[in-house]
Amino acid sequence: MENKEKIEQLLDYIMKKCLWQFHSRAWDRERQNQEILTRTMQLLCDEPVEKETPADKCYWVDAVCLADAYKSRYTWLTDMSKDEIKEVMQGLKERLDFLTITGSLNEELKDQRY
Template structure:
């Protein structure tokens, strides 16, 4: 294989997102990475949807907002979100004193970080295998 074709095979490096609440996002990310099996779906589109829906519902719960439970998928994501929100309130009490806007920003930063770690920055080639 030539150097040019070998370089084409190498996955383009994606930079990790930067957020003003990085230290807190690190704590929440660490919790997910150690305690939540939902992060390990085998396809990137599953991971994208899972990250988006669970973290959106977690944010809604933390902010006391209504949560959409109209579909079976919504209810499935909600169960994980309830566990995550409860654990975050217990293990990271600083989250309880944050405003809704701060929680929204924090959770968006967390979603961006999880997307990076589990999808865009992942070296797992199975995530993009069209035959998998």
């Protein structure tokens, strides 16, 4: 299976199951995508995850749920190296950022008064 197909499977789960993708401002979405997907990647790669601040803990909880769901639904993850997982997760972040931020037609995302 190609990385593009793997990315689309992971993205499909987020789009259907994760409410955090619907923040009302572009900068919130960008930060949320970065923080949650970075921590999810760290969990999938058995790397340490930062949990120092309340915000870190909030992102970590979402990442734990996402990593657990990915592990149980997408068994192909277990056959991947850490570098391959990181590559897929980076592609996932880029795709999610495009769909929810840069490619979005929602003009409210860019409204400075909102």
